[in-house]
Amino acid sequence: MNINKIAYSAFVAFVASLATLVSIQALSSSDRDAADDDALDSITLDELAEHDGAESCWKAIHGRVYDITDYVPDHPTEEEVILEWCGRESTEGWDNKRPGVPHSARAEAMLEEYLIGRLVDGDGEPLEPEAAARAEEGDEAGDADGEPARLSPAEDERLHRALLGLPLDGRYRGVFSDGGEMQVNVQFDLRDGRLSNISYRHLAYRGEDYRRLDEDDDLYPVWAQHQQLAEALEGQPLTAIFALYEPERLAEDIDGYSGATLRGNKVHSAFRDALNRGVYSWP
CATH class of the missing domain: 3.10.120.10 (Cytochrome b5-like heme/steroid binding domain)
Incomplete structure (x- = not known):
């Protein structure tokens, strides 16, 4: 019984010491952080x-x-x-x-x-x-109490588009992954149903980052063709992304070598993923 009391007292002392050390470290960390x-x-x-x-x-x-x-x-x-x-x-x-x-x-x-x-x-x-x-999010403007300004249901265009099932204006980001590897990450802006500012934040396959290729690299044409896909979609209605299923309509010089590597359906999937995720940031 005495042994149990001694062990219990030692445990309490250990916990108290540990708590003290943690408190001291937290205080000193706060001072260090401020400085x-x-x-x-x-x-x-x-x-x-x-x-x-x-x-x-x-x-x-x-x-x-x-x-x-x-x-x-x-x-x-x-x-x-x-x-x-x-x-x-x-x-x-x-x-x-x-x-x-x-x-x-x-x-x-x-x-x-x-x-x-x-x-x-x-x-x-x-x-x-x-x-x-x-x-x-562009919500800096507010009322006198500092609350974000709110539009009425009659004025809120975002609400109208959402209820009608239409994509909202804004910036979108989406990805295509396969086997745990992200291959495409696309970003674009949508305004009045038209695409703009399309860019690839990530474009890779089997560890090869196409965006970092030099012009004399064998796979550089693939990167150039992906850029052509984005350029062809600039200013087009959102429905134009379905042309990505036939990339030869959008990119030039599709041959047997590079055409086998250019996968417009992956880019299309990234666009659809972006729309499913919703607006990334408001204009």
Whole structure:
């Protein structure tokens, strides 16, 4: 019985000591963070938005900006999962790895290795996550109480299009993956039912990144033809994406070699995925 009491007392003492150490570390970490933030480079939302792909991926989390480009290939999920958060305020995704479950302390320690700056507004003042998210969505305008302005059902064009089953105006991003490998990641704008600003955020097959090919590379014609697909769709109605099933209608110089590699149906699937996901950002 005495041995049990001694063991219990030792356990309580250990837990108390551990709690004290954690509290001290948290306090010192807060002091260090405050001092570190003053010395960090200031980064605006516009600057953050320029780094929105695998070639340069910056994320803002709890007011700090991280360049995780080098980590993207090592992320345990499919690449498209992490790429969706590049170039934007990402606190929501960080705090909800799964609904209500944040990333681990180990992941947080790893994240600090990629710290490059702090997120600020146009006046250089620190920008909190909620304010940053509202600014990205174009919801900065509000009423006298600071609440986002609301349109009536008679005035809200987005509501009208949504209820009629029509795609909303905005920027879209979608992917095509096969066997756990992301092959196509396309971005485009939709306005009044027409396509614009079409670009490939990712285009690869079996580890070959077509966007990084030089003109003298054997597979460069495939990259050129994919660009022709995008150029041919610029300004066209959304329904033109069905022409991707017959890429020879859109791209030139389709021969037996490159034609076997050009898969317009993959690009079409990425477009459809973008529409299924909904608007990525509002104009």
